[in-house]
Amino acid sequence: MIEVLSSLGCRVLKDEPLSMHCSFKIGGPADFFIEIPNELALSEFLRIISDGRFCILGGGTNILFSDEGYRGTIVRLTGCFKEISVSGDEILCGGGALLSDVLKTACENGLTGLECTAGILGTVGGAVYGNVGRGDKWISAVIKSVEVYKNLKKELINREKAIFGYRKSGFENSIILKVVFSLKKDMKNDSLKEISKNMQKRLETQPLNIPNAGSIFKNPDGFSVGKLIEEAGLKGIYAGKAQISELHGNFIVNTGGAFAEDVLALINLIKEKVKEKFGISLETEIKIIK
Template sequence: MIELLSSLGCRVLKDEPLSMHCSFKIGGPADFFIEIPNEPALSEFLKIIPDDRFYILGGGTNILFSDEGYRGTIVRLTGDFKKISISRDEILCGGGALLSDVLKTAYENDLTGLECAIGILGTVGGAICGNAGGRDKWISDAVKSVEVYENLKREFISREKAVFGYRKSGFENCIISKAIFSLKEDIKKDSLKEISENMQKRLETQPLNMPNVGSVFKNPDGFSVGKLIEEVGLKGKCVGKGAGFGTSRKFYSKYGEALLQKTF
């Protein structure tokens, strides 16, 4: 397997520490860590490795790895999958492209529609999979179509056929290899103002000076998790040595009931 994938341009690492590949900077070794640079290599990989033996990793900015590592293969799309091109008011990019690079391309070409992505450090594939965005706008608003690999088949799915929702997309069991964003001409040059406002909000509300994954909570319908935490007096609380790095299972077992009662 290693010889075949290496001959196709893949970078294959054994016992690679996952702490090197996520924003939390923690995590034990993966049996294999493979960087796949193009579609021929991806097709061959999918013929070799069963679906339940690999995990597709984007930018590593929305994941928490165990200290025990991962018994299987971690896959990251690189090379051709990071390319970005533009055609009039559309941006075509690979699933491994950094969302920040796509936003920069849009801004440099006077296109608007992706301002909600400012400050999100992951890849296009990861952002679409989790329907990343802010409080009121989502990346799905700008998606025209998505190319995915599922069960050894490549398929193009339009925005209309996708199943986007709050922090979900319906692509969770697929590999997102490409995406097309349909944007609008920024005639009034308003995108810079919105980008600045969104970035300032992230700077004020997220601990960007330490390892983190941004906001880790999903808001229940009609509620704000942040507001609920403050109302029950839990803001700043922590258990163990995890202060500043999210909320542990022990925290939930100790304080989760108060949140549930406040929510329902």
């Protein structure tokens, strides 16, 4: 596998520490870590791996890796999968493109519609997969189409046929290759103002300067998880070097040298206390990869 994929331009690493590839800075080694630069190499990888265990990694911003690492192959899409182009009011980008770069491209071309993604780290593929956004604005609102690999076949799925919802997309068993965003001209020049407003709110309410994986739990209908955690008296509590953020209860931060087991201990504590106090069962938003 290593020889074939390397000949196709892939970067193949063995026993690569996953703590170097996620925003939590936590995780043991993966058996293999492969950066795949084009569709030919990706299709060859999928043929070779067959029934083998693998996981597609975006920006690693909403993931908790196990302390023991990953017994299988972690894949990151690079090369042509990071390309971004503009055609009229549309932006075409690869699934591996950084969401922040796409937002920057939209601003530079006077296009509006992606402001709700300001300050959200990670890749386009990860953002579409998790239908990111804030308040009542979600990235799915400006998606025209998504090209995916599913069951070893390429499919083009139009927005009307996609199954988007709160923090979900229907692409759970697919590899997102390309996305087309259908935007609008920023006639009133309001885009930068909204981006600045969204960024300022994130800076004021989220611990962006400490390693974390974003929101740990999904908000139950009609409730704010951060508020529930605060009212349960859990903000600031430690497990090892992991801490429930004092700034925002729905964030767990790595204060330096935290392990996955520390984070999991806090996740379980939050679930237990919130269920006990409010009768609400919380669902994790981050992916826990073992």
